[in-house]
Amino acid sequence: MPDKHVVFDVVGTCVSFDAFYNTIDRVIGSRLLAKNITARSFGFTWMTAAELEFTFLSISERYRPYKDVIKALFYRSLYMCGIESPRTFATDAERDQCVQGYSELELRPGTADCFEILRNAGFTVWCLTTGDAKRVRGYFERAGVDMPLENFITCDTAGVAKPALAAYKPALARFAEDDVKWFAAAHMWDVSAAVKVGFRGAYCTVYEKESCAELFDAEMDVLADTLPDMAKSIVAAST
Incomplete structure (x- = not known):
């Protein structure tokens, strides 16, 4: 057989992905909502951008672990969602808390x-x-x-x-x-x-x-x- x-x-x-979205909401959700951005929509945008770059790096033979890519894409994703000054909007410590949420799925x-x-x-x-x-x-x-x-x-x-x-x-x-x-x-x-x-x-x-x-x-x-x-x-x- x-x-x-x-x-x-x-x-x-x-x-x-609920735990990831919930962590984002807890850490920076109120500030996002003040900009008419939900934690879920930002989380999906951030995650999708990271998946895109992760895949492009792999295709071009420059593979990087996904955890490195999603961390690097945090501020860019905030900007793409309409946050004009992302590095004054959130801190590295808050970024790291949000990334940690991805490990708690x-x-x-x-x-x-x-x-x-x-x-x-x-x-x-x-x-x-x-x-x-x-x-x-x-x-x-x-x-x-x-x-x-x-x-x-x-x-x-x-x-x-x-x-x-x-x-x-x-x-x-x-x-x-x-x-x-x-x-x-x-x-x-x-x-x-x-x-x-x-x-x-x-x-x-x-x-x-x-x-x-x-x-x-x-x-x-x-x-x-x-x-x-x-x-x-x-x-x-x-x-």
């Missing part, structure tokens, strides 16, 4: 059930992340969800960021040719790229709500609105 594997994206898929409801469903069906659960494995594993440890360190694969090791196809290949190479190999994510750009290198794709709408599937050249074997439903569908589609 072939072995069965599911590789998960972590941040955004298994983990929500929490698992989405249903993540533990999702993993349990898959493991009970004989799947090995893996994680492929752009973050450092220790920080990302901490999300699971704080929630009391078992996720062995040896089952984390980080883009920091290869120095290539998702969604470059080379970022998925080290994960795929861990498995035998006839193994059952799934990639599961709540980012359509992520799972659709994994499909291109040979994974079966499972997409959950829990983060993006709208898949914008017309932009992505990949067929999903599983589409679901919750993580447990996605797990059940993966099990059913693998029999």
Whole structure:
């Protein structure tokens, strides 16, 4: 019998961004709101800008860990949101507090059930992340969800960021040719790229709500609105 594997994206898929947004709100939220900027909208803008630069650096063969990139983009992101003098608006200490909020993200409801469903069906659960494995594993440890360190694969090791196809290949190479190999994510750009290198794709709408599937050249074997439903569908589609 072939072995069965599911590789998960972590941040955004298994983990929500609420703690990050809440930290920003606590640290500088009142000042942002005075400028008609919500903590959530600034947090999303900052995070998205960091992901963009992180990806561009990787593409141009100047890979930097995501934690370094998001820290560097804080003041620029404030400026892009309409804060004309960002370095008088906030301090380095406040920036660092906001960055720390990204390390305190929490698992989405249903993540533990999702993993349990898959493991009970004989799947090995893996994680492929752009973050450092220790920080990302901490999300699971704080929630009391078992996720062995040896089952984390980080883009920091290869120095290539998702969604470059080379970022998925080290994960795929861990498995035998006839193994059952799934990639599961709540980012359509992520799972659709994994499909291109040979994974079966499972997409959950829990983060993006709208898949914008017309932009992505990949067929999903599983589409679901919750993580447990996605797990059940993966099990059913693998029999």
